[in-house]
Amino acid sequence: MQGLNRRFEVIVVGAGPAGLSAAYILAKKGFHVVLLERGRGVGSKQVFGGRVYSSLLERVFGSLGDAPIHRWVRRERLSIINGERMLTVEYISGGKYSFTTYLGQLASWMAGKAVEAGAIIVDEVRVDRILVEDNSVVGVESGGDTLKADVVVDAEGANRLLLEELGLVEKPRPSDMALGVKEVIKLGEEKIDERFGLRSGEGAAWILAGSVSAYTPGGGFIYTNKDSVSIGVVVSLESGGLVEEPYRLVESMRLNPLLKDIWREGDIIEYSAHLVPERSVRLIPSKLALNNFLVVGDAAGLLLNTGYTIRGVDYAAYSGYLAANAIVEAEEKYGSYSEEVLRRLYEERLKRSMVFRDIARHKAVEMIWENPTMIKQYAALLLDTLGGLYELGESTPSLRETFKNARRKNKVSLIRVMADLVHGVMKA
Amino acid sequence: MHIVVGVKWVPNTQAVRFDPHTGTLIREGVPSIVNPHDLHAVELALKLRERYGGRVTAVTMAPPGAVKGLEHIIGMGVDDAVLLSDRKYAGADTLATSYVIASAIKRMGDVDLIVFGQETIDSSTAHVPAQVASWLEAPYIYYVEEVEAIEDNRIRVRRRLEDLVEWYELEMPAVIAVLMHSQKPRPVRLIHKLRAVLEKPVETWSNEILRLDERCVGLKGSPTVVTKITWMPEVPRKQKIFKGEPKEAVNWLIRRLEEEKILPTCGADKCGEGD
Amino acid sequence: MTSIGDKPLRVDDLLQRNVWDVDHRPHITVDTEKCRLCEAKPCITTCPAGCYILAGNKVVFSYEGCLECGACRLICPYNAVKWSYPLSGKGVQYRFS
Ligand SMILES: Cc1cc2nc3c(=O)[nH]c(=O)nc-3n(C[C@H](O)[C@H](O)[C@H](O)COP(=O)(O)OP(=O)(O)OC[C@H]3O[C@@H](n4cnc5c(N)ncnc54)[C@H](O)[C@@H]3O)c2cc1C
Numbered sequence: 001m002q003g004l005n006r007r008f009e010v011i012v013v014g015a016g017p018a019g020l021s022a023a024y025i026l027a028k029k030g031f032h033v034v035l036l037e038r039g040r041g042v043g044s045k046q047v048f049g050g051r052v053y054s055s056l057l058e059r060v061f062g063s064l065g066d067a068p069i070h071r072w073v074r075r076e077r078l079s080i081i082n083g084e085r086m087l088t089v090e091y092i093s094g095g096k097y098s099f100t101t102y103l104g105q106l107a108s109w110m111a112g113k114a115v116e117a118g119a120i121i122v123d124e125v126r127v128d129r130i131l132v133e134d135n136s137v138v139g140v141e142s143g144g145d146t147l148k149a150d151v152v153v154d155a156e157g158a159n160r161l162l163l164e165e166l167g168l169v170e171k172p173r174p175s176d177m178a179l180g181v182k183e184v185i186k187l188g189e190e191k192i193d194e195r196f197g198l199r200s201g202e203g204a205a206w207i208l209a210g211s212v213s214a215y216t217p218g219g220g221f222i223y224t225n226k227d228s229v230s231i232g233v234v235v236s237l238e239s240g241g242l243v244e245e246p247y248r249l250v251e252s253m254r255l256n257p258l259l260k261d262i263w264r265e266g267d268i269i270e271y272s273a274h275l276v277p278e279r280s281v282r283l284i285p286s287k288l289a290l291n292n293f294l295v296v297g298d299a300a301g302l303l304l305n306t307g308y309t310i311r312g313v314d315y316a317a318y319s320g321y322l323a324a325n326a327i328v329e330a331e332e333k334y335g336s337y338s339e340e341v342l343r344r345l346y347e348e349r350l351k352r353s354m355v356f357r358d359i360a361r362h363k364a365v366e367m368i369w370e371n372p373t374m375i376k377q378y379a380a381l382l383l384d385t386l387g388g389l390y391e392l393g394e395s396t397p398s399l400r401e402t403f404k405n406a407r408r409k410n411k412v413s414l415i416r417v418m419a420d421l422v423h424g425v426m427k428a
Numbered sequence: 429m430h431i432v433v434g435v436k437w438v439p440n441t442q443a444v445r446f447d448p449h450t451g452t453l454i455r456e457g458v459p460s461i462v463n464p465h466d467l468h469a470v471e472l473a474l475k476l477r478e479r480y481g482g483r484v485t486a487v488t489m490a491p492p493g494a495v496k497g498l499e500h501i502i503g504m505g506v507d508d509a510v511l512l513s514d515r516k517y518a519g520a521d522t523l524a525t526s527y528v529i530a531s532a533i534k535r536m537g538d539v540d541l542i543v544f545g546q547e548t549i550d551s552s553t554a555h556v557p558a559q560v561a562s563w564l565e566a567p568y569i570y571y572v573e574e575v576e577a578i579e580d581n582r583i584r585v586r587r588r589l590e591d592l593v594e595w596y597e598l599e600m601p602a603v604i605a606v607l608m609h610s611q612k613p614r615p616v617r618l619i620h621k622l623r624a625v626l627e628k629p630v631e632t633w634s635n636e637i638l639r640l641d642e643r644c645v646g647l648k649g650s651p652t653v654v655t656k657i658t659w660m661p662e663v664p665r666k667q668k669i670f671k672g673e674p675k676e677a678v679n680w681l682i683r684r685l686e687e688e689k690i691l692p693t694c695g696a697d698k699c700g701e702g703d
Numbered sequence: 704m705t706s707i708g709d710k711p712l713r714v715d716d717l718l719q720r721n722v723w724d725v726d727h728r729p730h731i732t733v734d735t736e737k738c739r740l741c742e743a744k745p746c747i748t749t750c751p752a753g754c755y756i757l758a759g760n761k762v763v764f765s766y767e768g769c770l771e772c773g774a775c776r777l778i779c780p781y782n783a784v785k786w787s788y789p790l791s792g793k794g795v796q797y798r799f800s
């Protein structure tokens with residue numbers, strides 16, 4: 001076939017933020033790179049929550065001037081919901097750190113940059129296998145066709161069929177992964193500004209815990225896009241199945257009496273679902289490179305879920321960037337893409353980066369957030385305390401008294417509270 | 429055999445929702461696709477090329493965005509494609525559409541067989557293939573599910589109707605429309621799709637190239653006048669679940685349908701017991 | 704705007720909000736014989752698209768509304784799910800996620 005006469009130096013599998021960043025940097029450095037994506041067009045299979053941190057992205061792509069930024073996040077909200085009561089903490093941020101968008105749009109924007117730089121993107125092609133000969137990766141296979149290259153970058157995302165087939169990782173245990181389900185509700189720009197208290201162009205990011213996700217590990221999220229709101233829940237997979245069907249969870253969040261008026265008159269324009277690596281530390285492969293082969297993004301387990309924020313997109317982009325730079329350097333300095341060279345130039349640098357250290361550091365916070373009894377108890381404790389302070393009859397109890405009563409009611413000892421707090425803070 | 433396959437680039441109508449408040453269609457974010465029935469035409473054309481050799485050229489009259497659709501079918505294995513695109517062609521009814529397509533086929537010159545889909549999902553007139561055949565003064569058969577080449581530039585086609593199968597012998601060049609759902613369209617392949625992207629075997633022919641009389645194309649060349657369109661209101665669905673044995677389930681269903689006055693009351697419980 | 708109302712939507716109504724190009728070949732197949740042995744049937748409550756339903760005590764699977772999330776592949780205790788992505792870019796077509 002004529003198409004195959006063209007020789008590629010690099011094949012990238014998967015046009016998510018990780019693969020696109022790698023392809024962009026490689027193309028910019030003059031590499032012949034082809035990116036294979038199973039979806040129709042770029043972004044048609046992408047789902048995320050709603051917010052992207054900009055600084056690493058700027059490191060990869062330079063200016064984000066023409067990026068599809070919906071709103072810069074100004075209001076950060078954290079709520080605990082327990083039945084009819086809700087406690088919300090709001091932080092108004094002073095700068096531009098993160099923005100909301102649709103991941104598909106952001107990926108298309110990245111694809112535009114990559115193509116402009118000379119990358120070839122081939123969509124509607126599912127890669128079935130990473131080809132290995134004599135202990136080295138030599139290319140990929142799709143529908144019986146093979147395509148060879150000097151290096152292959154695996155950016156297939158959280159669902160690692162190729163890495164499993166290759167034997168680099170095992171099929172994850174359900175509890176290592178979470179399932180995110182999401183609804184996008186079209187509401188109109190002005191209504192969003194009004195109902196979230198935003199000025200034009202400003203956005204809100206809102207994480208919810210407690211009864212919104214039926215106290216299952218995980219929680220709810222709300223992000224404001226330009227003229228729509230993304231709402232959803234992320235719940236850990238449990239081997240016995242979820243307590244409640246995911247679509248019921250997201251629908252009860254939409255109809256939660258404390259929230260539903262926010263999107264009154266809105267229209268659901270999309271319903272989506274995707275896996276999230278939950279216990280990143282357990283999901284990171286033992287090696288991030290083999291001979292002629294690199295793993296980036298969610299496929300490498302590089303995602304940080306602290307419970308109050310998810311960072312995956314910028315980490316994915318950054319790992320793609322590091323991988324691309326490693327390939328460039330390996331070729332220039334060593335003329336070799338051996339496992340040893342790639343692990344030194346990519347894996348070691350990645351592990352020394354903030355991205356990686358943060359992922360390792362945050363595992364304790366993940367644990368508090370994931371522990372359903374803890375969430376339930378603390379939600380009740382907090383809300384009973386506040387209820388005691390604000391829902392007044394004849395007497396006006398002190399903070400100390402209400403806290404004590406709330407502890408008794410919820411059968412939490414002061415020692416337990418202290419121990420958990422110290423534990424959480426120390427590990428964080 | 430040089431086969432031309434005609435495909436239409438249509439909005440994915442499944443995604444078009446109706447807004448009952450404003451009475452309009454919500455088209456925002458609705459992507460276009462190759463008319464699904466046309467993939468069966470592509471499949472039959474590719475099978476014929478495999479059997480008899482030759483070349484398959486896809487043709488579509490559409491805005492420039494349709495290149496994505498042409499790449500999809502080149503990804504399935506079609507050799508090359510022609511996009512008939514010009515502002516002057518916009519607003520065409522079936523007559524003006526078929527005129528442009530037929531003129532393009534004439535310009536190609538060496539065409540033996542022209543294969544279309546049965547109908548489109550967005551207008552479903554099934555006029556275009558018949559009209560192309562008329563412009564070309566070529567024989568035309570529709571509901572075709574199989575084609576065999578026989579001697580002397582002739583083909584035998586099998587046509588399936590509800591209760592009978594017919595065979596026709598046609599002289600080429602001939603036009604056929606392929607029965608919907610009659611083939612199993614093959615998937616896009618890496619090597620073909622890569623070629624589509626690298627070699628861009630899609631030519632665009634504007635009216636600069638076809639040089640058709642402007643009075644015969646686009647809106648000006650379209651005698652059809654759509655005077656009014658009304659939409660059927662969305663019927664809210666009532667979901668009821670019955671769990672139990674199949675026989676009970678059938679009786680239960682019949683009773684519900686009677687209650688809804690969809691079935692005339694007959695006393696389902698007694699059915700089958702002999703009156 | 705279409706009003707979405709105050710009642711929870713059924714999963715089918717949610718799926719209808721999406722754009723689809725469903726392939727004639729199923730990308731996931733389930734060996735429902737194995738499901739007979741399975742007590743928990745976690746697929747039923749896990750699948751976000753309601754692709755697994757219980758008919759009597761049999762698992763019935765349909766691939767058409769699949770959101771391609773991959774949860775059923777991980778959750779199935781009997782390895783009854785043969786899982787892959789659709790070919791040719793078919794399946795769900797996300798636009799706003
Ligand atoms: C519900 C949810 C909420 C999230 N919220 C946030 C958030 O608010 N902020 C944030 O930063 N991150 C968030 N994340 C995480 C973020 O989405 C991911 O970390 C990020 O998308 C990872 O990028 P990636 O390029 O590694 O993988 P992906 O974005 O998953 O891209 C992988 C690509 O590879 C393609 N592919 C897969 N297999 C094949 C194959 N065999 N052949 C060809 N192509 C293939 C896929 O179609 C896809 O396009 C969230 C994730 C989820 C699921």
Ligand SMILES: Cc1cc2nc3c(=O)[nH]c(=O)nc-3n(C[C@H](O)[C@H](O)[C@H](O)COP(=O)(O)OP(=O)(O)OC[C@H]3O[C@@H](n4cnc5c(N)ncnc54)[C@H](O)[C@@H]3O)c2cc1C
Pocket residue numbers: 434435436437463465466469487488489490518519520521522523525526529543544545546547548550551552553554555556557650652653654
């Ligand atoms: C009453 C009526 C009035 C209309 N008036 C207008 C109008 O004023 N303005 C307007 O923009 N549209 C109008 N249309 C739509 C327009 O006629 C059709 O979009 C177009 O002519 C194709 O007809 P069809 O979709 O019914 O195709 P069919 O005849 O159902 O298509 C059969 C097959 O022909 C082939 N085919 C069809 N169209 C093409 C194409 N463009 N390129 C290549 N192959 C093709 C495909 O293989 C297809 O499967 C009108 C339609 C109707 C029914």
Ligand code: SF4
Pocket residue numbers: 273731749750751752753754768769770771772773774775776
């Ligand atoms: S992949 Fe996800 S949506 Fe598809 S059937 Fe499995 S669980 Fe359901």
